[in-house]
Every structure is written in C-alpha cells, then in structure tokens.
Amino acid sequence: MKYFFGLVSIILCYELWGAPAVLAQTAAAGPLLINISSSKTLSGTAGDYVTVLAGITNSSAGPVSNITTYLSLADESTKLPVDLEDWSAEKGLFIGNIDARQTLPLNWKIHFVTPGDYALIVVAEAAGQELPQTSAITHFHVNSKRNLNPGQVLPVALGMPIVILFAMTLLTYRRNSKLV
Amino acid sequence: MYKLIWLKELKGELYTWKSTAWLLAASLLFSFTSYLLLTNKELTLLDQTELLWLLGKVIVGVGLLVVTIDASSIISSEFEQETAESLFLTPLALKDFLLGKLLAPLTLWILIYLISVPYIIVASAGSRLALPFMGHVFLLGTLCVLGFILMTFAIALLYRSSKNTLTTAFVILLAAAVPALFAATLKSGSVLTTVSKINPLDNVFSALDNVLVDYQISLGQNWQFYPPLIIFGLVMLGLLSAAARRFRQQGIIRNE
Numbered sequence: 001m002k003y004f005f006g007l008v009s010i011i012l013c014y015e016l017w018g019a020p021a022v023l024a025q026t027a028a029a030g031p032l033l034i035n036i037s038s039s040k041t042l043s044g045t046a047g048d049y050v051t052v053l054a055g056i057t058n059s060s061a062g063p064v065s066n067i068t069t070y071l072s073l074a075d076e077s078t079k080l081p082v083d084l085e086d087w088s089a090e091k092g093l094f095i096g097n098i099d100a101r102q103t104l105p106l107n108w109k110i111h112f113v114t115p116g117d118y119a120l121i122v123v124a125e126a127a128g129q130e131l132p133q134t135s136a137i138t139h140f141h142v143n144s145k146r147n148l149n150p151g152q153v154l155p156v157a158l159g160m161p162i163v164i165l166f167a168m169t170l171l172t173y174r175r176n177s178k179l180v
Numbered sequence: 181m182y183k184l185i186w187l188k189e190l191k192g193e194l195y196t197w198k199s200t201a202w203l204l205a206a207s208l209l210f211s212f213t214s215y216l217l218l219t220n221k222e223l224t225l226l227d228q229t230e231l232l233w234l235l236g237k238v239i240v241g242v243g244l245l246v247v248t249i250d251a252s253s254i255i256s257s258e259f260e261q262e263t264a265e266s267l268f269l270t271p272l273a274l275k276d277f278l279l280g281k282l283l284a285p286l287t288l289w290i291l292i293y294l295i296s297v298p299y300i301i302v303a304s305a306g307s308r309l310a311l312p313f314m315g316h317v318f319l320l321g322t323l324c325v326l327g328f329i330l331m332t333f334a335i336a337l338l339y340r341s342s343k344n345t346l347t348t349a350f351v352i353l354l355a356a357a358v359p360a361l362f363a364a365t366l367k368s369g370s371v372l373t374t375v376s377k378i379n380p381l382d383n384v385f386s387a388l389d390n391v392l393v394d395y396q397i398s399l400g401q402n403w404q405f406y407p408p409l410i411i412f413g414l415v416m417l418g419l420l421s422a423a424a425r426r427f428r429q430q431g432i433i434r435n436e
Contacts, residue, residue: 047229047395086393111394113229153218156302157211160295164207172197 031060032067032098032124034106034135043141044112052138054106054122058098066127067095069106076117076139086113115144181272185280189254190287206242207295213238214299228307229393235303236313236388239296240321241357243289244381247325248353250285251332252346259340265432274424282329289325293318312397320384323409327380328353330416337423356381380412 038053052071058064070092073082084091088110098104106122122135194200217231255278258264267277297314304310332349339345359372360381376382387405390396399406 086389113393152305153215153302156298157215160298161204161207161211164204164295168197168200168204171200175195 030124030126030129030131030133031058031064032126032129032133033057033059034069034122034124034133036122036135036138038138040136041139041141042110043143045143046112046115048112050110050112050140052108052110052120052122054108054135055103056095056098056106056124057103058100061100063097063099064126064129065097067098067124068126069093069095069122069124071108072121072123072134073140074119074121076119082118087111110140112140112142115142117141181276182280182283185272185277186283186287189281189284193250193284193288202246203291203295206246206292209242210235210238210296210299214303218303228304229309229395232300232304232307232309232313232392233385233388235299236317236392237385239292239300239317240324240381240384240388243292243321243325244328244353246292247285247289248328248332248349249346250288251329252336252349253342254281254284255333255336256340256342256345259432260342268432274428278333278420278424282333285329286322286326289321293321309392309395309397312391316387316391316397316402320387320405320409323406323413324380324384327409327413327416330413330420334416334420334423337420337427360385378408378412380409383408 033056035055035057036052037055038051042050042052044050056067056069071084071088073084073087074080075082088108090108093106095104108122110120118140120138120140123132124134125132192199214235217234258267268274296317300313300317301310304313328349331352332345335348336342336345339348356379359375360379376386383405387402390402390405396402
C-alpha cells in the first residue's frame with residue numbers, strides 16, 4: 001500500500017510539473033516564417049551541387065533581432081543526423097534584424113557527397129524566442145557515382161609489379177654480365 | 181660535390197635487387213589497395229572521391245615511411261661504419277654533404293610517386309580528377325617529405341645513431357599521423373583544431389580532402405594548406421642548421 005501511494009504521488013508530481021511546461025511551449029510560437037521556394041525534392045548524383053532557396057519572413061508587427069538560420073540534415077535510411085562538413089560551406093547564416101512584415105531571401109549551395117535519401121530542414125532562431133522556427137522538409141535523393149572500372153584496374157594492379165620485377169631482373173642481369 | 185654524394189647514395193640504395201625490393205613491395209601495396217578499393221563489394225560503396233582520398237593517403241603514407249627510414253640511416257650509418265672521419269678529411273663541405281644526402285631520400289619519394297601515377301590514373305578514370313590529384317599529391321607530398329627529411333637529418337646529426345634516430349623520427353611521424361587520421365568531428369576542440377592547423381600531415385590530408393571530395397582543385401582554393409607545410413620545412417631547416425652548427429663545434433669524434 002505504501003508503494004502504491006508512492007507511485008501515485010510520483011505520477012501526480014509528473015503531471016503537475018509536466019503539464020505547464022507543455023502549455024508554455026505551445027504558447028511561445030515565434031513570429032518568423034520560413035518558406036522553401038526551391039523544389040520539394042532535389043535529386044542528383046554524388047558530387048553535384050544544388051541550391052536550396054528559401055525566404056524568411058517576420059510576420060509580427062515589430063522588428064525581430066539576432067536571427068540565426070542554419071541547416072539540419074538527416075539521413076532517412078539510418079535515421080541519424082548528418083555532419084554537414086562536406087555538404088555545405090555555410091552551415092549557418094546570421095541575420096541581424098528583420099523589420100516588421102519584411103522577407104529576406106536565403107540560399108544554400110549544397111554539395112551532394114554520399115548517395116542516399118536525406119531530409120533537410122532550415123531552422124531559424126531569434127533572440128528572446130523560446131522556440132525555433134522550422135521550414136518544410138526538402139528531400140534529397142542522391143544517386144551514387146559509379147565510375148569504377150575493375151576491368152582497367154586489373155592490368156595495372158598486375159602489370160606494375162611485373163614491370164618493376166622485370167626492370168629489377170634486367171638491371172641485375174646487366175650488372176652481373178658487366179662483372180663477368 | 182653534392183652530386184657525387186647523391187649518386188653514391190643512390191647507387192647504394194638501388195644497386196642490388198635486394199635494395200630495390202621495397203619498390204616492388206610499394207607497387208604491390210598500391211596494387212592491393214587500388215584493386216580492393218575498386219572491386220571489393222563493401223569498399224566500392226565508397227564514393228569515388230572518397231576512394232581517391234584514401235588512395236592519396238596511402239601514397240603519401242608509404243612515401244613518408246620509406247623516406248623516414250632511409251633518412252634515419254643515411255647519415256647515422258656514416259658514423260656507425262666510421263666512414264664519416266675519412267669523408268670529412270676530403271675537401272667536402274658539410275652543406276654539400278647534407279644536400280647530397282637530402283637528394284637521395286627525395287629521389288626515393290619521386291620513385292614512389294612515379295610508381296603511384298598509373299594507379300592514380302586508373303582510380304580516377306571518369307572523374308576528371310586525375311591531373312589535380314597527381315599535381316596536389318606531388319606538391320603536398322614533396323613539401324611534407326622534405327620537412328620530415330630535414331627533421332630526421334637534424335636528429336641524426338644530434339644522435340649519430342641509426343636506431344635512436346629511427347625510433348625518434350618514427351614516433352614523431354606517428355604522433356603527426358594519429359590526429360590527422362581522426363574524423364573532422366573529433367577535431368572540434370580548440371586544442372585539436374590548433375594542432376590540426378599546424379600538423380603537416382593533417383594539412384596534406386585536409387588539402388587532398390578539399391581537392392578530391394570538395395572539388396576545390398586549383399592552388400588558389402587550397403592556399404591555406406600550403407603555408408603550414410612551407411613553415412614546417414623552414415622550421416626543420418632551422419633545426420638542421422642548428423644541429424649542423426653543433427656538429428661543427430663538437431667535431432666528428434664527439435668528446436663526451
């Protein structure tokens with residue numbers, strides 16, 4: 001019985017502390033809106049570059065300051081976030097201020113590195129805003145780049161050691177014949 | 181005079197078939213690596229650019245290993261075999277001696293590079309990266325190898341022992357190689373970021389990454405990777421001249 005009351009009190013505490021937090025989150029939606037103007041799905045081959053075009057709008061009546069926008073890329077097959085190191089030279093863009101009802105263009109040059117399916121989101125956060133604003137998802141479909149040529153590598157892989165071995169034998173033979 | 185020293189060393193290093201066996205071993209290593217990279221089921225899942233990057237690392241790595249081993253013994257052996265005394269009785273300047281000795285391991289690097297060229301061409305077929313790959317591997321590899329030869333010579337003049345020189349040079353080479361092999365995400369700390377900026381091997385691998393993976397192929401797009409390698413070479417040259425000055429003061433037979 002003692003354990004039952006203990007469990008009930010834990011659940012009550014969780015409900016009492018958890019509920020206002022959820023309410024606070026939904027109440028703090030920001031004034032920024034991000035619209036993706038490029039295609040919803042971008043495809044290409046590994047090594048290609050694509051440009052993601054977006055616009056960030058301040059929908060409020062006053063200016064919004066200290067806005068940072070950045071990219072978030074996730075691999076859809078592994079369900080893991082992707083390190084943007086080789087994908088984009090500009091991982092984040094700092095925007096000082098956006099006046100009321102003003103829209104600023106954003107564009108990111110993305111380099112397709114590894115084949116697969118990816119989901120890209122543009123995230124914006126501003127000073128004093130509790131929640132970030134996210135864009136709609138842009139899907140990337142990256143095809144693998146296959147220029148592999150096992151037919152050509154075999155002659156080189158076998159040929160080079162043979163050529164070197166032949167050169168070594170020839171040099172040794174010439175040297176020995178000179179000695180005699 | 182340095183030409184005589186250079187040719188004498190090359191003859192010693194490439195005269196018998198046993199002494200050239202390492203060329204065959206290097207070629208077999210490149211064959212094995214490129215064949216696996218291009219035909220192995222799992223390794224071929226790598227994008228071609230990453231595959232080339234891996235091959236570039238192997239070429240520079242093999243070059244550095246061979247050159248470090250050669251440079252470790254090329255000077256110290258003169259002291260160990262007691263030939264240094266008779267050598268310096270001739271009108272041979274220390275500068276010529278060091279320059280002739282320096283050209284020998286540098287020639288070995290050129291030989292390794294020449295062996296690697298067919299593999300580079302085959303592996304980069306269809307990517308239009310063959311020429312930038314060859315050019316950058318040559319430039320970056322030569323600068324890095326030159327710095328390591330100068331460093332090893334400085335150690336050799338200070339130690340005058342092949343075993344100690346080889347151990348020290350190898351430890352330094354490994355110390356430079358280990359952080360260079362870390363993934364970029366592991367280098368986010370300020371200490372590791374600073375180390376990677378001054379580490380010559382890190383600069384070589386990052387430049388190859390920039391050229392092969394990011395398609396930044398011109399010299400201008402890779403300018404940030406070359407100054408650290410040049411500075412490394414100059415610092416090692418300074419270290420060698422300090423070691424040479426100490427050698428002149430001490431004489432061939434060290435009084436300890």
